[in-house]
Amino acid sequence: xxxxxxxxxxxxxxxxxxxxxxxxxxxxxxxxxxxxxxxxxxxxxxxxxxxxxxxxxxxxxxxxxxxxxxxxxxxxxxxxxxxxxxxxxxxxxxxxxxxxxxxxxxxxxxxxxxxxxxxxxxxxxxxxxxxxxxxxxxxxxxxxxxxxxxxxxxxxxxxxxxxxxxxxxxxxxxxxxxxxxxxxxxxxxxxxxxxxxxxxx
Numbered sequence: 001x002x003x004x005x006x007x008x009x010x011x012x013x014x015x016x017x018x019x020x021x022x023x024x025x026x027x028x029x030x031x032x033x034x035x036x037x038x039x040x041x042x043x044x045x046x047x048x049x050x051x052x053x054x055x056x057x058x059x060x061x062x063x064x065x066x067x068x069x070x071x072x073x074x075x076x077x078x079x080x081x082x083x084x085x086x087x088x089x090x091x092x093x094x095x096x097x098x099x100x101x102x103x104x105x106x107x108x109x110x111x112x113x114x115x116x117x118x119x120x121x122x123x124x125x126x127x128x129x130x131x132x133x134x135x136x137x138x139x140x141x142x143x144x145x146x147x148x149x150x151x152x153x154x155x156x157x158x159x160x161x162x163x164x165x166x167x168x169x170x171x172x173x174x175x176x177x178x179x180x181x182x183x184x185x186x187x188x189x190x191x192x193x194x195x196x197x198x199x200x201x
Contacts, residue, residue: 001063001119001130004097006033013119013130014044018158022121023129025071025095029080031102034123037158040137041120041171048118051085053094053133055105060096062133065118069136069144071095071127076104082136082144095134102134124155142189 002010004023016022016036024034050063053070064070066086073080073093080095093104121128122137126148129135138147 003121003128003130013121014117016119016121022123023097024123024125025102025127025129025134026125029095029102031097031100031129032125034125034127037122037124037155039119040122041118041139042169043118044169045116046118047114047116050113050115050118051088052109052111052113053085053088053107054109054111055094055096055133056108058096058098058105060094060105060131060133062094062131062135063113063115064135065139068120068139069142069147071134071136073104076106082138082142084142097129097132097134122151122154126151 001013003013003016004010006021016039018037020036021033022036024032026032026034048065051066052061052063054061062070064085066084068085069082070085070088071080071094072083072088076093078093080093088107088110090107090109092107094107095102096105098105120137120139126137126144127134128137136144136147138144138151141147
C-alpha cells in the first residue's frame, strides 16, 4: 500500500515517519497534505485478512481490514459516509484522486485476500489517501467524526512530544484506552465485531 508525500513521492505505509506530510482529505472534501503522527496499529509479520475494493473508471485498488472505515456513497452525487470495509458492496462509490483532485469512482468488485502485515497511520486530518483512494484513519468504531474528536488529545501529545521516537509494534496504547472508555459510554453496536477479538483476546 502506497501513500503520496507532499513532494509527490510515493512511499509504502510502513516507511512513514512522524512529521511527514501525506495526501489526505479535509473536512470540506478537499485534497490536502496532512501531518503523519503515529500508527494506530502496526503489525509487521502477522497474516491478515483484507477486503479488496476495486474501481474501473478510473482503475484503483485498495485493501483494508474488515473493521477499517472507508468513505462510501450510494451514487456519484450522494454524500459520502464512513462504513466498515466489511460492509462495502459493488455499485457503491468511493473517492479517488485523479488529476490532482478528488472524484467519485464506482466500485466494480470487492474481494478477500490474505497478506502479511497491516499498518493504520493517523494523520492530523484523520484521513489518508492510500493507493489513490481516500480512507479514514480509523477502524473498529463506527463513527469517523467521533473518532477524530476522541483522538484530539493524542494529536496534541504527538505535536508536543516531538518526532524522535520509535513506535513499538502492536495497537497504540491510546487506541486501547479509548476502547475501554467506549465500552462504558457507547452502545455495543458502535463497534465492529472484530473489536472484541482484538482487545479482549
